[in-house]
Amino acid sequence: NFAKFLIFKLPATTCMTLQGKSCLKCISHKCGKEYPIPVFEFNCTCGNLLDVKYNDTPSQNLKEVFYQRRNPQGSIFNESGVWRFRELLNFCEIDTEDLTQCSQHLVSLDGAEGRQSKPYHMSKVAKFVGIENEKLMLQPEGYNPSGSFKDNGMSAAVTHAKLVGAKKIICASTGNTSASAGMFAANENMECDVYIPEGEIAPGKLSQAYQFGTQMIHVNGNFDDAFTKSLTAAKESGSYTVNSINPFRIEGQKTIPYRLLEFLEWKTPDWIVYPGGALGNTSSCGKCLMELYEWGWIKKIPRIAVINAEGANTLDVLYNGKFEDTELRWNDGSPNTELIERYYTKMNDDGIRPKTKATAIQIGKPSNLLKGIRALEYTDGIVISVTDKEMLDGMSVVGLNGFDCEMASGAVPAGIKKLLHENIMKKDDEIVGILTGRQKEPLLPIDYHNEPTNQFARPPKR
Ligand code: F0G
Secondary structure: OHHHHHHOOOOHHHHHOOOOOEEEEEOOOOOOOEEOOOOOOOEOOOOOEEEEEEOOOOOOOHHHHHHHOOOOOOOHHHHOOOHHHHHHHOOOOOOOOOHHHHHHHOOOOOOOOOOOOOOEOOHHHHHHHOOOHHHEEEEEOOOOOOOEOHHHHHHHHHHHHHHOOOOEEEEEOOOHHHHHHHHHHHHHOOEEEEEEEOOOOOHHHHHHHHHOOOEEEEEOOOHHHHHHHHHHHHHHHOOEEOOOOOHHHHHHHOHHHHHHHHHOOOOOOOEEEEEOOOOHHHHHHHHHHHHHHHOOOOOOOOEEEEEEEOOEOHHHHHHOOOOOOOOOOOHHHOOOHHHHHHHHHHHHHHOOOOOOOOHHHOOOOOOOHHHHHHHHHHOOOEEEEEOHHHHHHHHHHHHOOOOOOOOOOOHHHHHHHHHHHOOOOOOOOOEEEEEOEOOOOOHHHHHHHOOOOOOOOOOOOO
């Protein structure tokens, strides 16, 4: 079935005649330069990141269309939890009801991306964080085909890669991005190079990348070093970057909040909670909420809470004024970028390297920092950090509800617990947390449960 769709691939040139219903636009208010959709340079000439912008306001009747597509009627694009919402990320400017056009353009793993994701109540997590069960929902994104939320964004990014006729995609990764990129590249017959911080990623993620036929490039350094190298390599070889600086990744990841909002009948919760790494998710959720509010689809804006690992807490430090007593803010499009530069220089000078067992979020220089603080400003968001031990407890209590998640996702229950304890979140608030990825580091739970002093440990008997 899927092979059939590949036959209909259009040559890239056919796609260059977009109708101008969308464009790329620099996020800086001072600059605001616009670019056509079919480019693959994701930085403005002024150095800032780009957003996808749409000219039209989508009709609210689409809420009913999306709901009806949950009976997919044989279409993988209705089955897909990403492309079910295709009108809201129609940067290919196709006729979204024309399934031939969908097949020609939209990249899908046979409808599997986002298909299984929706929010659930998890009573043991609610008890752990200290709130009534009906007030808390968690949305596992680990049941995506490659085992993490990345598939939401990757299906959209690889769709754009196809649109511009890219032959090779490239990324740096703490593991999940490489697994997702490798999976989609394999399906689309594209080459895929992945830059990996050697020895710093979960074996389960590494093995996926090998399995999907990626070319691994080991970098002696951390994720930030690998990312810099991958960008240089992409520029030199004309390859297509699929890290979250890619604005189409951000578009695809908007479907994470779409699915949770749809589940809540488009009534917004008080909080949406994410672990914070490169801040792609934070940026994407912020953009999603800005658009929905602007279109009149939602009446209230939920607050975003980002949970950093204590050992990789750049956002926490900068946002909460822990460096130079200055709180970094989006500041209506004029953020204090010198503050960021000074902090990065200090990190280099003092040898501050991100360090956490939650390797997925072991990131010192979040590449979406500015989009992230824009999302936080728009949503009156907050940022805190949690320890490795707190994340492991969070991960483990999710398991006791019959769901599994990885340690970085354990930051979400851990962070909610802390925020409730500090009375920043209130007992009658409605909270939705995103469990970003599935367990791919088998030794972590084994070690956790073999240590009897851990809160949820159940050590083996002899
Ligand atoms: N959770 C998991 C499971 C992740 O893999 C990542 C990022 C994050 C959270 C952080 O998300 O970057 O949107 O703030 N992993 C990337 C990777 C960096 O390479 O797989 P973010």
